[in-house]
Amino acid sequence: MKSVKSISVLGSTGSIGTQTLQIAEEFPEQFKVVGLTAGRNLDLLVRQIQTHNPEIVALADASLLPELKSRLNDNSPNESQTKLPQLTGGIEGLNTVAGWDKTDLVVTGIVGCAGLLPTLSAIRAGKDLALANKETLIAAGPVVLPELKKSGSRLLPADSEHSAIFQCLQGTPWADNARLSTGIPTPGLRRIQLTASGGAFRDWSTKDLEQATVKDATSHPNWSMGKKITVDSATLMNKGLEVIEAHYLFGLEYEHIEIVIHPQSIIHSMIELADSSVLAQLGWPDMKLPILYCMSWPRRLHTPWERLDLTKIEKLTFKSPDTEKYPCMQLAYSAGRIGGTMPAVLNAANEEAVDQFLKEKIQFIEIPKMIERACEIHKRDLNIKPNLDEILEVDFWAREIIREVVKKNS
Numbered sequence: 001m002k003s004v005k006s007i008s009v010l011g012s013t014g015s016i017g018t019q020t021l022q023i024a025e026e027f028p029e030q031f032k033v034v035g036l037t038a039g040r041n042l043d044l045l046v047r048q049i050q051t052h053n054p055e056i057v058a059l060a061d062a063s064l065l066p067e068l069k070s071r072l073n074d075n076s077p078n079e080s081q082t083k084l085p086q087l088t089g090g091i092e093g094l095n096t097v098a099g100w101d102k103t104d105l106v107v108t109g110i111v112g113c114a115g116l117l118p119t120l121s122a123i124r125a126g127k128d129l130a131l132a133n134k135e136t137l138i139a140a141g142p143v144v145l146p147e148l149k150k151s152g153s154r155l156l157p158a159d160s161e162h163s164a165i166f167q168c169l170q171g172t173p174w175a176d177n178a179r180l181s182t183g184i185p186t187p188g189l190r191r192i193q194l195t196a197s198g199g200a201f202r203d204w205s206t207k208d209l210e211q212a213t214v215k216d217a218t219s220h221p222n223w224s225m226g227k228k229i230t231v232d233s234a235t236l237m238n239k240g241l242e243v244i245e246a247h248y249l250f251g252l253e254y255e256h257i258e259i260v261i262h263p264q265s266i267i268h269s270m271i272e273l274a275d276s277s278v279l280a281q282l283g284w285p286d287m288k289l290p291i292l293y294c295m296s297w298p299r300r301l302h303t304p305w306e307r308l309d310l311t312k313i314e315k316l317t318f319k320s321p322d323t324e325k326y327p328c329m330q331l332a333y334s335a336g337r338i339g340g341t342m343p344a345v346l347n348a349a350n351e352e353a354v355d356q357f358l359k360e361k362i363q364f365i366e367i368p369k370m371i372e373r374a375c376e377i378h379k380r381d382l383n384i385k386p387n388l389d390e391i392l393e394v395d396f397w398a399r400e401i402i403r404e405v406v407k408k409n410s
Helices: 015-026 042-052 062-074 090-098 112-124 141-151 160-169 207-211 227-235 237-250 288-296 327-338 342-358 366-381 388-409
Strands: 005-010 031-038 056-059 086-089 105-108 128-131 155-157 189-196 257-261 267-273 278-282
Touching: 005 015, 005 090, 005 112, 005 288, 015 031, 015 042, 015 105, 015 288, 031 042, 031 090, 042 056, 042 062, 056 062, 056 090, 062 086, 086 090, 090 112, 105 112, 105 288, 112 128, 112 141, 112 342, 112 388, 128 288, 141 237, 155 160, 155 237, 155 288, 160 189, 160 237, 160 267, 160 278, 160 288, 189 237, 227 237, 227 342, 227 366, 237 257, 237 327, 237 342, 237 366, 327 342, 327 366, 342 366, 342 388, 366 388
Parallel strands: 005 031, 005 105, 031 056, 056 086, 105 128, 128 155, 189 257
Antiparallel strands: 189 267, 267 278
16 A cells, blocks of 8 residues: 555645645655645645645636745745646646646545536546535536546545544445445445534524624634534534435435434434444544545544543533524425435525625525525426536526525615
8 A cells, every 4th residue: 555645635725725734744654745726825825835845736716826936936945845836727727736647635625616626627537535525416416426436536525424424334334445425325324313513503592593693603612614614504504415415425315314413513423224223423523533534544543632531521412403493404405305406506505695694795594595595496497417517507597696686685
């Protein structure tokens, strides 16, 4: 087995990307960073390049390439840097990094459908992926699964819930490497239980949500995440999207995928097997653990990180989610069951509605109303077997619908 695994990070300046690079720094004998892509945070990107000395770097906005090159030339290289990385930009540049020939594993940390095309490029190049970009399967599952079967790429879930399920399934008949993420029903698996913290408003009443502010919705009690995913946690849309993702990853029908509120965020998800045994994966609420497992899989690395001491927690509690308080959850189940282009519309409408909320153009309680409106309109144009272009078209359409409704209401 290759001793050092070569890693490319899509979205290196985001939350997933920065934590991935922290792990690479902690385990330099295990991981070498060969490729990076980023958005507009050049200050952080320059520091990452100086630290990790990648072979290739891509910027989503190609117009920033001259500035990046200038900054790199102005900074003295580290002793380990013999030359500057190859610089590229735009969607073609992102795709080039995703399929870079020396890469063993691609970590997909780009938020939203912006990460879909680079992720597909990595799959088509036969790369294994640490999947933190939910949209890959939620919006484009019907396209992605056939590509995985064709290329032999393997999706390793990097978010905490699906990583927990993946970890629990090791040692079951499903853990055949060739069956990873092909949507084939998992032998012996009866039910999945996705745990949810309940988000920023888990202790709020439904009535109080009418007064929720952006600051309220982006203050998560357990996890440190970006603003968009933190709002998704507050609406529980993140969990609804994870239900759709779990359907594609593990092959279970929606009635066998449940959501459970678990405020302590210590149990990251559970599986129920055919004989009624329940397996759970536990750990502190820290995204570095599932990311590390993706990076090191099928091995486990010894870490100096704090051990989980259940005596410090004292109790673990669980309850069913309130469907009135969290309408986004049911919208996701409905879209998943309809299938075709509906999950893509759900996802895009949610992204745009959350963005409008973060810009303070709509109220928090309007987010699910906007999403439901887009899904209802789309029913007349539903496409059950879409191709990639059709998925991207409905993604664009759903965003436009939300913007039009917001503009009309304002």
